[in-house]
Amino acid sequence: MKKWWLIFIVPFAFFLFAAVRGSNKADSSFSDQKELNVMRNIGHQVLLSSGDLVSRVLPVKVHSPGVFGISFENAFAPVPDTLVNIMKRNFDFNSELLMEVRENSKDEIVYSFALSADSAHEVIPCRGRSLPQDHYTILLHVASSTSNNLYWLTALGVLVIVGAGAAWIIRKRKNEPASFETIKDEGGFPIGRFQFYADLQQLQLDGQVTELTGKENQILSILIQSPNQVVDRSRIQKEVWEDEGVMVTRSLDMFISKLRKKLQGDPAVNIVNVHGKGYRLEV
Numbered sequence: 001m002k003k004w005w006l007i008f009i010v011p012f013a014f015f016l017f018a019a020v021r022g023s024n025k026a027d028s029s030f031s032d033q034k035e036l037n038v039m040r041n042i043g044h045q046v047l048l049s050s051g052d053l054v055s056r057v058l059p060v061k062v063h064s065p066g067v068f069g070i071s072f073e074n075a076f077a078p079v080p081d082t083l084v085n086i087m088k089r090n091f092d093f094n095s096e097l098l099m100e101v102r103e104n105s106k107d108e109i110v111y112s113f114a115l116s117a118d119s120a121h122e123v124i125p126c127r128g129r130s131l132p133q134d135h136y137t138i139l140l141h142v143a144s145s146t147s148n149n150l151y152w153l154t155a156l157g158v159l160v161i162v163g164a165g166a167a168w169i170i171r172k173r174k175n176e177p178a179s180f181e182t183i184k185d186e187g188g189f190p191i192g193r194f195q196f197y198a199d200l201q202q203l204q205l206d207g208q209v210t211e212l213t214g215k216e217n218q219i220l221s222i223l224i225q226s227p228n229q230v231v232d233r234s235r236i237q238k239e240v241w242e243d244e245g246v247m248v249t250r251s252l253d254m255f256i257s258k259l260r261k262k263l264q265g266d267p268a269v270n271i272v273n274v275h276g277k278g279y280r281l282e283v
Contacts, residue, residue: 035068036060038090039140043070045086046138050076063139070138071104077133080111080126087115091142096121098141103134110136189224192269192283196224205265212262215240215255223271223281233278 043057052074061069078101091097101111111131114123188195188204195204201217203210212220218240223231237252256271256279263269272280 039068049082066142068140075133075135079130096143100139102137192266210262216259227281227283230274230280231278
């Protein structure tokens with residue numbers, strides 16, 4: 001199967017993926033700074049909700065992509081319901097979010113909850129309870145679905161294009177006539193209304209069998225491989241008579257004449273002499 005279409009599909013897929021990835025990278029610097037500002041604002045709102053108007057929110061730490069640590073200068077007593085409300089105000093929830101409250105002295109997670117665009121996937125325990133005053137760090141795990149969606153859309157687009165290309169090639173191959181060698185292996189080759197059996201040296205038409213001589217069979221086998229195209233006279237002579245060491249020009253003309261007579265049963269089939277060049281099997 002010819003795979004020339006890969007010359008187009010593969011670079012297109014590469015550039016499509018690169019364009020999406022490049023677009024993401026182009027905005028990455030701005031997005032990172034924006035996320036840090038959002039995290040600092042969340043810390044500010046947490047302190048305000050606990051009545052602290054003066055202490056500082058310490059520099060936000062990025063532990064890994066999408067994981068942020070918010071620390072505070074002074075101790076405070078977080079209220080789980082308030083934390084949930086603050087998160088819902090600050091995120092539009094094209095993302096999945098997990099919040100963990102870690103007690104600094106023991107390095108233990110004392111509270112956590114999960115929010116999602118699908119409320120059925122939300123996990124919010126311990127509503128109505130409060131935590132004791134202590135030094136805490138809030139860890140936020142944010143998994144944005146935007147970039148993932150872009151990659152999935154890119155992959156889907158590539159699959160659609162590859163699938164369409166493959167379907168087109170399969171359909172084209174089905175419409176193409178099979179090669180002489182393929183059909184010969186299956187038993188016969190159609191020439192108009194005739195069925196040509198090279199292995200048997202026979203032509204069949206409506207159940208009637210016409211026997212071919214060895215030379216006639218060889219000449220017709222050569223012509224049928226290039227239907228409606230001129231086959232050089234020298235090529236036929238070389239392939240049919242080269243083993244005999246002597247090539248007689250008139251011999252070829254004689255066998256062509258005999259073949260014409262044997263093909264007269266179908267007026268749509270004819271062997272035409274192209275002067276100075278060779279012969280063409282018209283079907």
